[in-house]
Amino acid sequence: MAFNLPSKNTYIQKKPVVQPPTYTRPLDWIAILAPPANEVFYLVSDISPIYTISTTFTRLASQNIYIDWGDGVIDTVSSLSTSTAHTYTVGGGTACSRGYTTWKIRIYADPGATITLTKFIQTVNYTQLPIGLLEAHHGDGTLSTANSLFTPTTVLAPYLEYFKCPSTMSAAGALFFESFMSCGSLQIVIMPTSAANNTSFSSTFSRCSRLQSIVLPSDSILVTTYLNTFQFCYKLQNITLPTSMNFVTTMAATFQLTQIQSITLPPLPACLSYATTFTQCAYLTSVRFTSFTPTAQSITFQGTFNACYSLQDMVFPPFANNTILTLTTTFANCASLAYITIPDNILVSSAGLNTTFGGCSKLLNVRLPTSMPAVPTFPNTFQNCYSLQSITLPTTVSSSISLVGTFSSCISLSEIVIPESYNITSLNSTFIGCTTAHTITLPSGSQDANTSLFSTFSNCNSLVNLTMPSTMISCSTIATAFNGCTTLQSVTLPPIMNFVTTAQTTFASATNLQSVTMPVSMSACTNFLSTFQLCASLKAVTMPAVTSPLVTTYATCFQNCYSINSITLPTTQTTALASMNAMFASCYLIKTIDNFDKLGNTSALVGNVTYIDGSFLLGFSPLFTTSITTPTKWSRFTINGSSATLRNSITSIRLTNTGAGQWGGASPQINISYTNLDTAAINLLFADMAAMPNVTSKTIVITGATGAAGLSAANRLVVTNKGWTITG
Amino acid sequence: MEDTAGFYKLNEINEWEFAPNFIYAPTYTLLREDKDTYTYPIEGWIWYDTAPQEYIDSLSL
Numbered sequence: 039m040a041f042n043l044p045s046k047n048t049y050i051q052k053k054p055v056v057q058p059p060t061y062t063r064p065l066d067w068i069a070i071l072a073p074p075a076n077e078v079f080y081l082v083s084d085i086s087p088i089y090t091i092s093t094t095f096t097r098l099a100s101q102n103i104y105i106d107w108g109d110g111v112i113d114t115v116s117s118l119s120t121s122t123a124h125t126y127t128v129g130g131g132t133a134c135s136r137g138y139t140t141w142k143i144r145i146y147a148d149p150g151a152t153i154t155l156t157k158f159i160q161t162v163n164y165t166q167l168p169i170g171l172l173e174a175h176h177g178d179g180t181l182s183t184a185n186s187l188f189t190p191t192t193v194l195a196p197y198l199e200y201f202k203c204p205s206t207m208s209a210a211g212a213l214f215f216e217s218f219m220s221c222g223s224l225q226i227v228i229m230p231t232s233a234a235n236n237t238s239f240s241s242t243f244s245r246c247s248r249l250q251s252i253v254l255p256s257d258s259i260l261v262t263t264y265l266n267t268f269q270f271c272y273k274l275q276n277i278t279l280p281t282s283m284n285f286v287t288t289m290a291a292t293f294q295l296t297q298i299q300s301i302t303l304p305p306l307p308a309c310l311s312y313a314t315t316f317t318q319c320a321y322l323t324s325v326r327f328t329s330f331t332p333t334a335q336s337i338t339f340q341g342t343f344n345a346c347y348s349l350q351d352m353v354f355p356p357f358a359n360n361t362i363l364t365l366t367t368t369f370a371n372c373a374s375l376a377y378i379t380i381p382d383n384i385l386v387s388s389a390g391l392n393t394t395f396g397g398c399s400k401l402l403n404v405r406l407p408t409s410m411p412a413v414p415t416f417p418n419t420f421q422n423c424y425s426l427q428s429i430t431l432p433t434t435v436s437s438s439i440s441l442v443g444t445f446s447s448c449i450s451l452s453e454i455v456i457p458e459s460y461n462i463t464s465l466n467s468t469f470i471g472c473t474t475a476h477t478i479t480l481p482s483g484s485q486d487a488n489t490s491l492f493s494t495f496s497n498c499n500s501l502v503n504l505t506m507p508s509t510m511i512s513c514s515t516i517a518t519a520f521n522g523c524t525t526l527q528s529v530t531l532p533p534i535m536n537f538v539t540t541a542q543t544t545f546a547s548a549t550n551l552q553s554v555t556m557p558v559s560m561s562a563c564t565n566f567l568s569t570f571q572l573c574a575s576l577k578a579v580t581m582p583a584v585t586s587p588l589v590t591t592y593a594t595c596f597q598n599c600y601s602i603n604s605i606t607l608p609t610t611q612t613t614a615l616a617s618m619n620a621m622f623a624s625c626y627l628i629k630t631i632d633n634f635d636k637l638g639n640t641s642a643l644v645g646n647v648t649y650i651d652g653s654f655l656l657g658f659s660p661l662f663t664t665s666i667t668t669p670t671k672w673s674r675f676t677i678n679g680s681s682a683t684l685r686n687s688i689t690s691i692r693l694t695n696t697g698a699g700q701w702g703g704a705s706p707q708i709n710i711s712y713t714n715l716d717t718a719a720i721n722l723l724f725a726d727m728a729a730m731p732n733v734t735s736k737t738i739v740i741t742g743a744t745g746a747a748g749l750s751a752a753n754r755l756v757v758t759n760k761g762w763t764i765t766g
Numbered sequence: 767m768e769d770t771a772g773f774y775k776l777n778e779i780n781e782w783e784f785a786p787n788f789i790y791a792p793t794y795t796l797l798r799e800d801k802d803t804y805t806y807p808i809e810g811w812i813w814y815d816t817a818p819q820e821y822i823d824s825l826s827l
Contacts, residue, residue: 704779741786758792765773765785 060250061200061225066134068108068142072202073177078156080143082108085170085197087126093145094119094155094182101148108141121159140172145180154182160193168194178204184217195221202228207255212238220245233258237285241266243274251276260285262308264292271296284308289315293322299348300324307331314341316349323374324351331358336387338364345371352378359383362412366390371397376425379405388436390415399424409434414463418443425450433457438487440464447471452500455479466490469498476500484509489537491515497522504529511535517542517565524548530555539586540565549574559584564614568594570602578604585610592637593619593651600626603661607633611640615670616648622656629661638670642697649673649700658684663714665690674703679712682742686713691723698731706737706765717745717753724756733761740766770817772798775810782821785811 073079082089093115095103105113107124109131115122131139147153156176158169181204188195198221207213213236218224224246233255240263243249249271259282268274274296283304288311293301295318305328316322322343330337335358343349349372357363364387369378375398380386390413395401401423414436420426421443427450438461445454446467452474456462458481469478470493478501485507492515495501502525509532517540520526526548535557542565545551551573560582570579571594579596585608596602597620605628615638622628638650652675656662659679666677666688675693679685691710701707708727715723720743727738738757740746746766754764772786773796789796789811796804796811806812 704781705777705783737783739783739785741784754790758790761792763789763791765783765789766787 063200064134064136066132067172068132068140070142070173070175073175073180075178076147076153076180077177078143078145078153078180079173079175080145080171081140081173082126082143083138083140083170083172083197084126084128084131085138086168087128087170088123089126089143089169089171090121090123090159090161091143091145092119092121092155092157092159093153095147095151095153097148097151099150101151103145103147103151103153106144106146108143121161123161138170153180156180157187158193158195168196171195171198173200174198175200175202176204178206180204181207182209183207183211183213185212185215186219187217188221189216189219197223199223200226203230205231207233208235210235210237212236212240214239214242216241216244218243218246222247224249227252229253230255232256235260237262239264239267241269243268243271245270246274247272249274253278254280256281259283262287264289266291266294268292268296269294273297275299277301279304287311291315291317293319295319297321300326302326303328305329310335310337312337312339312342314344316343316346317341318345319343319349320345320347322346323348325349326351326353327355329355330361334358334360334362336362336364338387339368340364340389341367341370343369343372347371347373350374350376354379354381357381357384360385362387364389365394366392367394367396369395369398372401373397373399376400376402378403380407382407386410386413388412388414390417390440391419392416393418393421395419395423395426396421397423398426401426403427404429406430406432408432410436412436414438415440415442416444418446420444420448421446423448423450427451428453431455431457433459435460437461438463441466441468442490443467443470445469445472445475448475449473451475453477453479456481458482461485462488464488464490465494467493467496469494470496471498472501473497473499476502478504480505480507483507486511488512489514491519493518493521495520495523495526498526499524501526503527506531508532509534512537514538514562515540516544518544518546520545520548520551522547524550526551528553531557533558535559535563536561538563541569542566543568543571545569545573545576546571548572551576554579556580557582560586561610562586564589565591566595567591568597570596570599572598573602574598574600577601580606581608583609585612587612588614590614590648591617592621593617594623595621596625597621597623598625600624603627603629605631607631607636609633609636611636613639613641614648615639615650617651618655619651620654621652622659623654624657626658627661628656628659630664631662631666634666635669638668638672640669640695642671642695644697644699649702651703652676653703656686656688659686659688661687663687663689665692667692667694669694671695671697671700672703672707673701674707676706676709677713678709678739679742681712684712685742689714689716690719691715693723693726693730696729696731700730701733701736705735706739708736708738710743711739711766712742714744715740717748720745720749721753721756724753727762728756728760730760735763736761737763737765740764742766771815772813773801773811774814774818774821775807775812776820777810782824784817784821 070079102116131141186192207230215238234257236258244266258280269291286309290311290313344367362385366389370393396418410432440463488510514537546568564586589612649671656677775783787798801813
C-alpha cells in the first residue's frame with residue numbers, strides 16, 4: 039500500500055497572486071447593454087419570484103415613469119415616490135444553465151421626467167426570502183444615493199454579482215453607507231468616477247466576500263469615515279483609494295480580513311482611530327503611513343495589525359509631541375515582524391501595553407519610550423515573543439504597574455530587569471516559560487502592592503538564583519510560583535506573607551532546589567497541595583510556623599523529595615485537614631518530621647470535623663527510626679515499607695483519637711506493613727484501636743512488621759473483637 | 767525468586783489486598799499452612815500460588 043505523505047510545507051499560507059478581477063458572466067443570461075441616462079436595468083431571477091422596487095423621480099408636468107418587468111407586464115408609476123410590487127411565474131423567464139430563469143427589468147421615463155433613485159425593498163420584513171437580483175445597471179442620474187441598498191436589515195441580495203453605479207453621483211452627504219453589506223456573491227462594482235460630495239464609506243462593502251478589486255471615486259475627498267469599509271472582503275486584493283483623505287476621522291476595521299498585500303495610505307491629518315484597521319490581513323507585508331495628525335491628539339491603534347502574520351515592514355512616521363497612543367494588541371500575532379520602534383515622543387494611554395506584541399514570534403527587538411507615566415499595566419505585552427533577545431522597559435510608569443504575563447514564553451530572553459522604580463501590583467505568570475532566562479532582577483525593596491506570585495517563574499529552566507523583594511505583605515498566592523524551575527538552587531521568601539491563601543505546587547519539580555526559606559507566617563494559607571513535590575535535591579524544609587488552622591490539604595506535599603531528611607511542620611494546630619495522601623511518599627531519606635501531631639483536628643466529636651485521608655502517607659524510609667503520635671481522626675492511615683528489604687524504620691505509631699466515624703476509607707484502613715514496630719509497639723497500637731468504637735469490615739495490614747510474628751491469639755483478639763481484620 | 771504466594775482480594779474500590787501468611791477476621795481465620803483446606807472465595811479472599819496477573823498489572827499502573 040502506498041501512502042502520499044503531506045508536504046512539509048503544506049501548512050504555510052501561500053500568498054495569493056494579485057490578478058485583475060475575473061468575472062465571467064453566464065452566456066445564457068439575458069444580454070444587457072450599458073443603460074442610457076435616466077434608465078435602469080436589472081437582471082432578476084425566479085430564485086425569489088416576488089420583487090418590490092422603490093422609485094423616486096421628478097417631472098416637469100404630469101409625466102410618468104415605467105417599470106417593464108420583462109414578462110409582458112409594464113407598470114406605469116405616476117407617484118413621485120412609491121413602491122411597485124411584482125410577482126413572476128416561476129420558470130417563466132429565460133432559462134439559464136444555473137437552473138433558474140431570468141428576466142430583464144427596464145425602468146424608464148417619459149421625456150420631462152427624471153429618475154433619481156430606484157432600489158429594491160422588502161415589503162414584509164427582512165426575514166423573508168432574499169431577493170434573486172443578479173445584476174444592476176444604473177444609467178446616469180438614477181441613483182442619488184447608495185445608502186443601505188443591500189443590508190441584512192433592508193433587503194438581502196445574496197445572488198447579486200454585478201452592480202454599476204451612475205458615472206457621477208453628485209449629491210452631498212453620506213452616499214455609500216452600508217451600500218453593499220453582505221452581498222456575498224458580488225464580484226464587480228463599478229463605482230462612479232465622481233462622487234465629490236460623498237462623506238461616507240462606512241461599511242460600504244462589508245462582507246462582500248467575493249469582491250476582488252475596487253476603485254473608489256478619486257474625488258471623494260470629503261469622506262470622514264472608512265469604518266468597516268472593506269471588512270471581511272476575504273478576496274479583496276486591489277483597492278484604489280481617493281487621492282486625498284484629509285477629513286477621515288476613523289479607519290477602524292477598514293481592511294479587516296482582506297487579502298491586501300501592501301498599502302500606502304495618504305496623509306491622514308484628522309484620523310484618530312486605526313482600531314483593527316488591518317486585523318487578520320494575513321497576506322499584508324507592508325504598510326506605509328504618510329503622516330498622522332499634526333497636533334497632539336489621542337489616537338487609537340488598538341488591534342491595528344493584530345494577526346497580520348506576514349507583516350514585515352511597518353514604520354510609524356513622526357507623531358506630534360505628546361500624542362497619546364492606545365497600543366493594546368496593536369501588533370499581536372505579527373509573526374513575521376522583526377523590529378518595532380515606538381517613538382520616544384509619544385505617550386502611551388492608560389490602557390497600557392496589553393498584548394501589544396503578544397505572539398510576535400520573530401520579533402528580535404523592540405524600542406519603547408523611556409517614559410510611560412500613564413501606563414499601569416503590561417499584561418501579556420511580550421507573550422510568546424519567542425525570538426526576543428533583549429528588552430528595556432521604560433523607567434517611568436504609572437504609580438503602580440501590573441506585570442501579568444508580561445514576558446510569558448519569551449524563550450530567548452536571557453536577562454530580564456524590572457526597573458527598581460516599579461511599584462508592582464501583580465507578578466502573575468510574569469516570567470512563565472522564560473526557559474533561557476538565567477537572570478531575573480526584581481526591585482529589591484518592598485513590593486507590598488503585589489498581590490500575586492502565581493506561576494511567576496514557572497518553568498524558568500535556566501534560573502539559578504533569585505532575590506525576591508524584601509516584603510510582599512499583600513500577596514495572596516504563591517501557587518506554582520517556582521513550578522518546574524529545574525535549575526533554581528535557592529529561594530528566600532519574605533518573612534510575613536499573611537495574605538497568601540495557597541501554596542499549591544509552589545516549588546513542584548524544582549528538582550535542583552537545595553535551599554528554601556519559607557515565610558515564618560502564612561496565617562491565611564489553607565492549601566499545601568504538592569508544594570514541594572519532586573524537589574529532589576532539597577534536604578531540609580522548615581514550613582511556616584504559622585499557617586491557617588483551616589489548612590485542608592497536604593496531599594503529595596513532599597512526595598518524591600528523594601533527598602529530604604528533615605521536615606519541620608507548622609506549629610499551628612490544623613482543624614480542617616482532610617488529606618495527607620502521599621504527603622511524604624518516596625521521601626526515602628527522611629529522618630525526622632517535627633510537629634506531626636499538629637496535623638488534623640484533635641476533637642473526638644463526631645460531626646463537623648474532618649477525617650484525614652492518609653493513604654500512602656510514608657513509604658520506604660530506612661532512616662525514619664522514630665515514633666509518631668497523632669491525635670486526629672483518620673479515614674485511612676498508611677505508613678509502610680515496600681518489602682522485607684525496603685522497610686520503613688518507624689518504631690511506634692500511636693493513634694490516640696477515640697472519636698467515632700473514623701476509617702471510612704478503602705481497605706486496608708491501616709497499613710503498617712514492613713515497619714519496625716515490634717510486638718509491644720503493635721500491641722500499643724492495637725490498644726489505641728480498641729479504645730475506638732467498634733468497626734465493621736475494617737482491615738489492618740501488618741505484613742512484615744517486626745513484631746507481627748510475636749502476636750499472640752490474645753493480642754489479636756483485642757482488635758478482632760472490635761470488628762477489625764488483621765492481615766499479614 | 768520472590769515468593770508471591772498468598773491470599774489475594776480485590777477490595778471495594780478495585781484495589782488488591784494481599785496477605786502472604788494469615789487473615790484474622792472477627793468471624794474466620796485463614797492461615798497459609800491450611801490454605802488447601804478452605805473453599806474459596808472466603809469473604810473475597812482467594813489463595814494464589816503466584817500473584818495473579820491482574821494484581822501484577824495493577825502494580826504497574
